[in-house]
Amino acid sequence: MADNNNNEEAGAAAPQEPQARIVLYCGVCTLPPEYCEFGSSAKKCKEWLEENHPDLVASVYNTEAVEAAMSHLTVDALARAEKAEQAAEKKAIKETAKAERELAKKLSSKIVLKRVERAKRKHVIVVTGLEAFGLDLKKVAKDFGKKFACGSSVTKGAAAGQDEIVVQGDLSDDILEYIEEKYPEVPVDNIEQVEEKKKKKSEGP
Known part of the structure; x- marks a missing residue:
């Protein structure tokens, strides 16, 4: 009988688990x-x-x-x-x-994935416009390099000194899919894929 009383006292003294507190957040600014x-x-x-x-x-x-x-x-x-x-x-x-x-x-900002042919039929993809969506170009270039196991770096573009990411390899479609998956803040409809036509060498007389 004494054991039962002791068990009941121990059970009564057992601490209760803390209850989770529900925090309300404003639907406008997202703060409490x-x-x-x-x-x-x-x-x-x-x-x-x-x-x-x-x-x-x-x-x-x-x-x-x-x-x-x-x-x-x-x-x-x-x-x-x-x-x-x-x-x-x-x-x-x-x-x-x-x-x-x-x-x-x-x-209204556009992201351009430009396919550029280099020597010996090799290609690079030049990516411009990501900074308009608050993305760090150096970090994105690093992500591209890791994802596709290729060279990827930020360079100064010819157009108004705009920074651009140059990715080694013919990866335009892959980069488009990766941006859609990795960076949801970027609307897919704002991404354009273009190809830079290689200038033909002028023929001699």
Whole structure:
């Protein structure tokens, strides 16, 4: 009987496993809602929270405390607060517009895989345009070299000094498939495969 009591006491004293904490992330800026007000998209973040988790708005933004504080402000203080809010909104609008312009520019950017014939029917693939999608060309060139076991390096291109990756080998299709698999941020529709025509030697008289 004593053993049973001891077992029951031991079981009662056994620590419980910690429960996993569920963390909510904002659907606009991807941060926890508690940090949204410090970002550039605070207004949109609040609208998202009001629409998706209205029960959390008061606790996150403490609207009652804000309203109570606003009720004690003077006319001048209210004007300054309103002016500051308007300035913050203008800043957020500018940053949103900038982000939209950058996205539009990125979506319109082209990546070119140019097949170039070298001596003795050997080919290289010249890759340009990846930097528009935030990719580190040196790292990508290293990835190409490892993937295809070939020479791959970053060089200064002839066109406006744009950097390009030169891959040794006739690997245009393989590189296209690898970019699609390895770098999902790059739209496949933005990739063009072209071939540089070898200049014919001028015939003598």
